[in-house]
Amino acid sequence: MLIQSINLIPYKLPLRKTWKTHNDRLSSRSGWLIELTTESGLSGYGDCAPLPSAGTENLLQAHRCLVMYSKNIQHSTAAEALQKLPSTLSSPAARCGIETALLDLLSQSQQQSLRHWLSPLASNNVPVNSMIGALERNSHQAAMDAVSRGFQVLKLKLGMNQLKDDIQHLEELCLQLPGHTKIRLDANGSWSFKQADSFIRAIHHLPVESIEEPMHEAELSDLCKLQDSTSIALALDESTGKFKLDALLKSQAVKRLIIKPMARGGLLASLDFAKRAETHKFETVITSTIESAVGLQAAAQLAAAISDSNNPLAHGLATSEWLLENVAPSPDIIDGQLYLADIHGLGISPYKGNTDADL
Numbered sequence: 001m002l003i004q005s006i007n008l009i010p011y012k013l014p015l016r017k018t019w020k021t022h023n024d025r026l027s028s029r030s031g032w033l034i035e036l037t038t039e040s041g042l043s044g045y046g047d048c049a050p051l052p053s054a055g056t057e058n059l060l061q062a063h064r065c066l067v068m069y070s071k072n073i074q075h076s077t078a079a080e081a082l083q084k085l086p087s088t089l090s091s092p093a094a095r096c097g098i099e100t101a102l103l104d105l106l107s108q109s110q111q112q113s114l115r116h117w118l119s120p121l122a123s124n125n126v127p128v129n130s131m132i133g134a135l136e137r138n139s140h141q142a143a144m145d146a147v148s149r150g151f152q153v154l155k156l157k158l159g160m161n162q163l164k165d166d167i168q169h170l171e172e173l174c175l176q177l178p179g180h181t182k183i184r185l186d187a188n189g190s191w192s193f194k195q196a197d198s199f200i201r202a203i204h205h206l207p208v209e210s211i212e213e214p215m216h217e218a219e220l221s222d223l224c225k226l227q228d229s230t231s232i233a234l235a236l237d238e239s240t241g242k243f244k245l246d247a248l249l250k251s252q253a254v255k256r257l258i259i260k261p262m263a264r265g266g267l268l269a270s271l272d273f274a275k276r277a278e279t280h281k282f283e284t285v286i287t288s289t290i291e292s293a294v295g296l297q298a299a300a301q302l303a304a305a306i307s308d309s310n311n312p313l314a315h316g317l318a319t320s321e322w323l324l325e326n327v328a329p330s331p332d333i334i335d336g337q338l339y340l341a342d343i344h345g346l347g348i349s350p351y352k353g354n355t356d357a358d359l
Helices: 059-073 078-084 092-109 114-118 139-148 163-176 193-202 220-228 238-242 245-251 267-279 293-306
Strands: 003-020 025-038 043-048 125-134 153-157 182-186 208-212 233-236 256-259 283-286 315-318 332-334 337-339
Touching (some): 003 059, 025 059, 043 092, 043 293, 059 078, 059 092, 078 092, 092 267, 092 293, 114 267, 114 293, 125 139, 139 153, 139 163, 163 182, 163 193, 193 208, 208 256, 220 245, 233 238, 233 283, 245 267, 256 267, 283 293, 293 315, 315 337
Parallel strands (some): 125 153, 125 315, 153 182, 208 233, 256 283
Antiparallel strands (some): 025 043, 125 337, 332 337
16 A cells, blocks of 8 residues: 555635634634545545644744655555654644544555544544633623534633733623533633632632633643642643653643644644543543644544543534635534544545645
8 A cells, every 4th residue: 555646735724703812813724735645546634734823833844844754755655654754743733744644544444433543442422612712792692602502611712801801701701601501711821820820719600611721931830839729620732842741740730631633743642642641630632723624533533532431521623613614524513512424534535626736
């Protein structure tokens, strides 16, 4: 099963509205689909969607690495090509895209879905949270729409307003939500320790399930103090890379770790990270980087591979609705559950279009 051709297919997908965080403003998502075709006609797909604010390389760096990786793996088998990929995370989005396409080929050749290739005990559906966006005075409209569609966990971004305004908006929002609804918050490292502590004390009575990246330039000792002060699960996402992994896992500084395959260099590294985190009693949540439907499908396959009765948390994978256009059909989400088809491999094929970078 030699790889005969490699296509890099650029895309730029407009968002329905601006994606706002403390660190970024996005109006579109750009990247490349990777299409690997074997001499037998089998095709495997992956997505490279760099997002520096999420911990990846930039677009130029990603493209350079895609070209280099592609030249290195051409005329290899998928298994051989996988061994040739570097373990370094200097270009995680490029590595993730190539690796996903290779795993698509390997799991298809073994007549398994990618999630069951990753784990025989993988589930066929996973709970997901709705991504509302930035917390604003009118966020209740989007929140109530999500609730009406069956979502029980809603996620909002903080840090664009004054602390007192975020507290007020959140209190007003929670007054309108059904009692079973849970809130996830992401501060994107916008607060000092004092601000984070003040915020947590102010909202302790609200149905807040977790707070991601509560502090900028946080040390493990500060995170420990903050986590010990609250029953709300604190979570690390982009900042996990600043800590030595062993020190982070032993510290128990937070309760939850967020895993983005696009930022960790692929599904295999993410799966290994999730397993290590689980042995140290951390909660783990797989999230997207608002990538295309191909990248989202890969992240969903990973989430299904780690989801079981011991990990019932909703994953951050309901982001396709933010895209005005897409490269392939998005996974079905019904009543807050993302459903994966019983198809060999990744289980998705892009809409056919022009390929601007045929190698």
